[in-house]
Structures are given as C-alpha cells and as structure tokens.
Amino acid sequence: MQHQPWPHVSRRALITGTLSALALTATGCTAKQPVGPSPTPSASPSATPPRVLRLASAADPLGFDPALVGDTDSFRITRQVYETLISIDTSTGGPVAGLAESWTESEDGLRYTFILREGVQFHDGEPLTAKAVVANFERWQKMNAEQRAGSVQGFDDVFHVSAKLPSLPSAKDIEADFDKSGNLTEAEKAKLQQRLDQLKSIEAAFKHNLFTGSGDKKSASYFESVKATGDREVTLTLRRRLPSLIEALTLPGMAIASPKALKGTGTKALSAVPVGTGPYRLSSFSEGVVSLELNKDYWNTARVGANPQHPERVEVVSIPSPHNRLNALLAEEVDGFDMVSVDVLRTLVRQAKVVVQRDPFSVLYLGMNHKHKWLGKPAFRHAIAHALNKGQLAEKLFISGTKQAHTILPPTLSIPDPDEVLGHDEAKAKELLSELKYDGEPIEFAYPLRVARTSLPLPERTFAYIAEDLAKVGIVIKPRPIAWSDDYLGTVRSEKFTGLHLLGFSGGYRSPDDFISSILAQKKYEFGYTSALLDAQILLARSLPQGEERTTAYQQIVNTLNQDLPLIPLVYPISALAFNPSVSYYPSSPVLNEVFVDTQVQVAAPSNG
Incomplete structure (x- = not known):
C-alpha cells in the first residue's frame, strides 16, 4: 500500500x-x-x-x-x-487493586492468592470469575512460538516460560573469549578477572535447586500453575520467587479477556473484536x-x-x-x-x-550485530561508541530535559552507570579504526520510516545525525530505510540482517528486569550476541528483593553489557x-x-x- x-x-x-x-x-x-x-x-x-x-x-x-x-x-x-488483575496508582505509579480487589503472598514467595471483585462483567455480559481468569492464563500458556514472539509486555515477559537454564561457561571459555589476540592490556586483565570472579559466584548459586515443581529440570520458567480455588479466588503458584510479580501484572499484555471470546477462534477474534471489562x-x-x-x-x-x-x-x-x-x-x-x-x-x-x-521512562539505542565482519570486532564497536556525540543528539533532536544514556536502564531505576563509560572522543575512534585497518567497507544501517515512537520521535533525522557522526571518523554506512508497517522490527531481529539499527523500548513497570529482559529477549538475532554468563546474571538478579544486593547484581549486568557492547544506549527521551x-x-x-x-x-x- x-x-x-x-x-x-x-x-x-x-x-x-x-x-x-x-x-x-x-x-x-x-x-x-x-x-x-x-x-x-x-x-x-x-x-x-x-x-x-x-x-x-x-x-x-x-x-x-x-x-x-x-x-x-x-x-x-x-x-x-481491557483491565488487569492489578492496576496502577495514577498518583504514585505503584500497584493498586484492579480486577483483583486484594491479594496475599505466601511466606516463601511462591504462592499468590487473588480475590476478585464482585459484580464485574465483560462487555459481552459474561461475569468476571476465577474460572475466567484461569482461562486467560491457560490461553497464554498454549500460545505458539510465533505468537510469543509478537507479544511484548505479556505472559512470557513476566514468567519467562520459554526460558531454559543457561549452561555456564568454564573459566577456560571466558579466558579464550577475552584473550583472542594473546596480548591483554592491564585493563583487559582486570576485566577478565572480574568475569572469572563473577563466574565463581554464579557457579555457587547454580549448585542449588533454583526452580521447584515441573519435571523439566532445564526449564527456567517461573510459572508453575494457576487454579480457581473459589468462585472469586485465584491461586497462582511460582517455581521461583519473583519479587516484581505484582508490578508486572499491571502490564497491558496481562489484560483479562472474556472467556467466551477466548473459545473457538478467540485468538483471531480478539484482534478485531476486543472484549474486556x-x-x-x-x-x-x-x-x-x-x-x-x-x-x-x-x-x-x-x-x-x-x-x-x-x-x-x-x-x-x-x-x-x-x-x-x-x-x-x-x-x-x-x-x-x-x-x-x-x-x-x-x-x-x-x-x-x-x-x-x-517523565522519561524509555531508552533509545543503536543495535550492532556481532555477526558482521567489522561489528564483530570489539574495538570497532568501541570506535562507534566514541564517535557518537550523544549529548548533542539529545539537545538537537529531543525535547529539553532528555539526557544522554550510558545504560539501557533509566535513572529512575537507581542502578549506577558502568565502571567505564565510553564517551564521545573522535580522536580515539579514529585511532581504533586505524589500528583495525578499517578499509571503508560500507555497513548497512536500518532505520524506520513513517512512524514516531516514544523513544524515537524523529527516526529519519536521528539516523542522519548518527550517520554524520560516523562519517566524521571515517565509518561508511549504507542507509536502509524500512517503513515501520513493513515489519521493521521483524527485519532488524532476523538472522538475515547483520548491520546497525535504531530501536527503543518504553518500560511497562518499574523494574530493571523489564528493560533488560525485553530488550535482550531476542539478542541472538537482533545483535548476533549470546552470553550464558549474562543469562545467568539476569536470572539470579530477577529473584532478588529491593536492596543493596539487587542493585549490585544489576550493576554487574550493566557492566557486562558495556564490555560486550551488543548495543549503544543513546538517550532517555522525554515524550x-x-x-x-x-x-x-x-x-x-x-x-x-x-x-x-x-x-x-x-x-x-x-x-x-
């Protein structure tokens, strides 16, 4: 069209x-x-x-x-x-009663009991009952891989039902990955030792039974079961503690639909005829x-x-x-x-x-696919990071108050920046490219057309600004504009695309895991990047309650991303x-x-x- x-x-x-x-x-x-x-x-x-x-x-x-x-x-x-079991307080942003008028949590954090409101009806006249809620959970469980891939801020993003326990690398694997040149600098040796220390800590945690229930011992799904334990009582059981669960249930993808609409061809019908409360x-x-x-x-x-x-x-x-x-x-x-x-x-x-x-609660980033001949080189990705003038980008193309980003986590989440921030330094970028003997080979750069996102209000101009920054240090790009409606998202997350791309994410609830897990959900395809160590770090951090240990765990994740650099956080846009x-x-x-x-x-x- x-x-x-x-x-x-x-x-x-x-x-x-x-x-x-x-x-x-x-x-x-x-x-x-x-x-x-x-x-x-x-x-x-x-x-x-x-x-x-x-x-x-x-x-x-x-x-x-x-x-x-x-x-x-x-x-x-x-x-x-539609509405969700838990709603959001418009004044504080915290969780409040929604379709569930109250809820309780067991002492071990593995069981939640929700009491539903009385007298609530769906638009088709069906009453809100515990069985209706269970029908929604059962439908989410049965969704196929393609449906799960299209969903954002829904069942899979909350419970990670498709996830498997990562197979931890050995110390030799990490050393080999770090020391590909055979000549580490003192700074690189320090980073390697930090990774090895993290591995020891994770190995100790993985010796315990991380998940209960389910006969699949390799599964890293947090979801165990949901049952109607009364006409208006729903009991949700987890396989591992998930402290952010109540906030996560406010996500729009966790909305409760009419059980009548779910029957038969409900999956297709709801896309055209939504039936909620x-x-x-x-x-x-x-x-x-x-x-x-x-x-x-x-x-x-x-x-x-x-x-x-x-x-x-x-x-x-x-x-x-x-x-x-x-x-x-x-x-x-x-x-x-x-x-x-x-x-x-x-x-x-x-x-x-x-x-x-x-209030800013989104991040814009530049994705870099590790499978590309040049983007696969850490020094080349560092050169790109040094080439970008993120401060000027925020000032020129975004509403006043937009700040440059050093991580994919907005400041309101209170996770410290990485230990080493790769700032704007054109001379350093040119030096790295010279050492790599970059020959000016064009790199494909995808950006969306005819769309405005909360994180990307002016995609064409943002692309042009970044392309100009890259040109200043000698990096040649090949523009690839793609209309958003022509499946831009699917294109940059496919195995066939291995260049640079612009994308962003807007948070659905106040948790670092919402940003990290959502942005990295398809990292193998979007960034050509895999890391069992990172997967393990994310899994362990997800189950930690608010506090110093949790903050430290997410700071380590931020450092890992900063070192591996599958993406460059650009700005925290104000929309x-x-x-x-x-x-x-x-x-x-x-x-x-x-x-x-x-x-x-x-x-x-x-x-x-």
Whole structure:
C-alpha cells in the first residue's frame, strides 16, 4: 500500500464520523465493519452533544489483542477496553487493586492468592470469575512460538516460560573469549578477572535447586500453575520467587479477556473484536480511525462519577507526520496529539497550546550485530561508541530535559552507570579504526520510516545525525530505510540482517528486569550476541528483593553489557502530548497507562443550525 499524505479533514468530519470515508479515500482500502453499536445521533440540533475526545496518534494499532501485540498504538486502545488483575496508582505509579480487589503472598514467595471483585462483567455480559481468569492464563500458556514472539509486555515477559537454564561457561571459555589476540592490556586483565570472579559466584548459586515443581529440570520458567480455588479466588503458584510479580501484572499484555471470546477462534477474534471489562468498548475501526464508546455498564462507577467531564466517545486517528498532527491540532480537527517532536514544539508554545510531558521512562539505542565482519570486532564497536556525540543528539533532536544514556536502564531505576563509560572522543575512534585497518567497507544501517515512537520521535533525522557522526571518523554506512508497517522490527531481529539499527523500548513497570529482559529477549538475532554468563546474571538478579544486593547484581549486568557492547544506549527521551483548551486534563503516565475516562474534556456549545 503506497503511503499518501493525510487529507484535509474538517472538524465536522470528526464529529459526524465521515472521517473514516476520507481515510479510506486516502489509502484505497476497504472499510472494516463496525464491531459494536454505532453512535446514536442527537435527537435535535439543540440537544447537548456528547463529550468527545479526538486524539491523533502516529500509527495505526497493529491489533486489539494485548497478548499478541507490543506496539504503543495498540496498547493505547487496549488499555481502554481491557483491565488487569492489578492496576496502577495514577498518583504514585505503584500497584493498586484492579480486577483483583486484594491479594496475599505466601511466606516463601511462591504462592499468590487473588480475590476478585464482585459484580464485574465483560462487555459481552459474561461475569468476571476465577474460572475466567484461569482461562486467560491457560490461553497464554498454549500460545505458539510465533505468537510469543509478537507479544511484548505479556505472559512470557513476566514468567519467562520459554526460558531454559543457561549452561555456564568454564573459566577456560571466558579466558579464550577475552584473550583472542594473546596480548591483554592491564585493563583487559582486570576485566577478565572480574568475569572469572563473577563466574565463581554464579557457579555457587547454580549448585542449588533454583526452580521447584515441573519435571523439566532445564526449564527456567517461573510459572508453575494457576487454579480457581473459589468462585472469586485465584491461586497462582511460582517455581521461583519473583519479587516484581505484582508490578508486572499491571502490564497491558496481562489484560483479562472474556472467556467466551477466548473459545473457538478467540485468538483471531480478539484482534478485531476486543472484549474486556474496561470503561470503553470498541465501536469501529476503519483504516486510520479507531472509535470508542463509553461502556455504560462499567463496574467502576466511582471512577466515572469522580470525573463528570470524562469523554463519552473517543476518536483516535492515525496521522504519521508530526507536522500534519500539528496542523490538525491548529485547525481544531483534533483535540490533541501524541508524539510531540522538538521541531513543532516552538509552534505549539507560540500558539499557546498545552504541552503535557511524560517523565522519561524509555531508552533509545543503536543495535550492532556481532555477526558482521567489522561489528564483530570489539574495538570497532568501541570506535562507534566514541564517535557518537550523544549529548548533542539529545539537545538537537529531543525535547529539553532528555539526557544522554550510558545504560539501557533509566535513572529512575537507581542502578549506577558502568565502571567505564565510553564517551564521545573522535580522536580515539579514529585511532581504533586505524589500528583495525578499517578499509571503508560500507555497513548497512536500518532505520524506520513513517512512524514516531516514544523513544524515537524523529527516526529519519536521528539516523542522519548518527550517520554524520560516523562519517566524521571515517565509518561508511549504507542507509536502509524500512517503513515501520513493513515489519521493521521483524527485519532488524532476523538472522538475515547483520548491520546497525535504531530501536527503543518504553518500560511497562518499574523494574530493571523489564528493560533488560525485553530488550535482550531476542539478542541472538537482533545483535548476533549470546552470553550464558549474562543469562545467568539476569536470572539470579530477577529473584532478588529491593536492596543493596539487587542493585549490585544489576550493576554487574550493566557492566557486562558495556564490555560486550551488543548495543549503544543513546538517550532517555522525554515524550509529550499537545492539546487544545478543549482538554483541561490528560492523565499522562511514564508507563503509558493513560485511561481516557480520567481525561477532562469540555463540551462544545450546541449549534442552532
């Protein structure tokens, strides 16, 4: 499908629903049938119009089944339709009661008991019961490898059900990996000894039975079982302590769907017709436009009643270009838009628009595949790290307050930077390249097109800036632009691609493991990188409670990544939304838990014709 510019759309088109037809004209696609009741028109011109929130996003959602997707634009919609056992406190960001009104943890940390709310119904009328929750867990367990690969911030990311215990390397393996040249510097000898000491510590931990239950002794899955131990009581049993479990259950991929919708072809059906317990129902989805209607039977009447200005209808329209999103806002064709880029920020300020920033909780990185002839050389990767002026990148292309990154963990997680930070040093980069006798062979560099992510609002310009930095030290790149909708993510994570690539990650809950495990989930393919030692470090750190030991464990992981360098953390971006005065409050969230029922919108004065 050819990309075409978004047509000019009147505010009346957004209100009456004719925007869908305009979107279809632009894309040449066939409209999808509405999946719910169409909005009822006002009885007369003097009737009070519904409160409508018109929001522009950067891309279409990839689907409405939160267990099978991982993109921000899909989760933006599924968070309105579905809910999770544990919710997020909008003030503190901590876990609070969701569909489970309470929970208890056993003394050994291996068993959790959840008491479900009474009187909650799914959109199809099915009641929320313990059996309904178990049906969701059973469905997640049965997902195939392809489905698991498409899921981000869901069951596999929480319980690591596909993981196997790593086979630890021997001391000789580590020495051989370090001393490939046969001539280690004193600094390299110190790093080698640090690795050997870490190996001894891990070997001691691995002598114990790390996981209980399950007959598969090689499995590193944390999940043992889930049972309905009462009509409203669910008991979840683990194979190993997982201190971050309650926070992890807030992830959008852990949303609970109607058991009726899960039957038969439920996996496919939920992608088109989501059925949850949330405050909104999906009314329709045509190319570029998602329509949501308030769920009149929503169980949390206190939440709805506390905000008399909540939207009764929401229209989310896809407008890929940041300048087109700005123009739509200035023309009052939308009430607000996400993914504010630095190049439109000045106009927004001049026009007295409201800009709402999110606290930084994402990271942008440059991936480097170790299978490449040159990228496989540690000194070459170090040269790239020294070539990049991350401070200037943050200042030029990101919203003020964005900081350069030294690790993939945002500062709010309080994990110290690595012992040795590879800073901007063009002279050092050129020296390393000269020693390697780099011959100027072009290196493929992939970057996404026609998209804006929380971690990457201006992908084309970010690529150009980094390419310029690399050119200054003599590294030649071969640009490979790939439309996000043409499976950019799948391309850079395939065995066929072995160059450089831009990617980022936005955290779903406040845990270092969320970032580390998610970013490195497919490291063998995305970075051409494997490390049994790192896998073991991550596994052991995951089960440690908050405290000094846990902080030290994650600092060691950060050091390992900094030494092996499969990726270069670039910046911790600040993302933002912009609004017209018709929106007086928007519940911005660093983990993107933004439920529209908490938004406050003004009602336009009724027209007299």
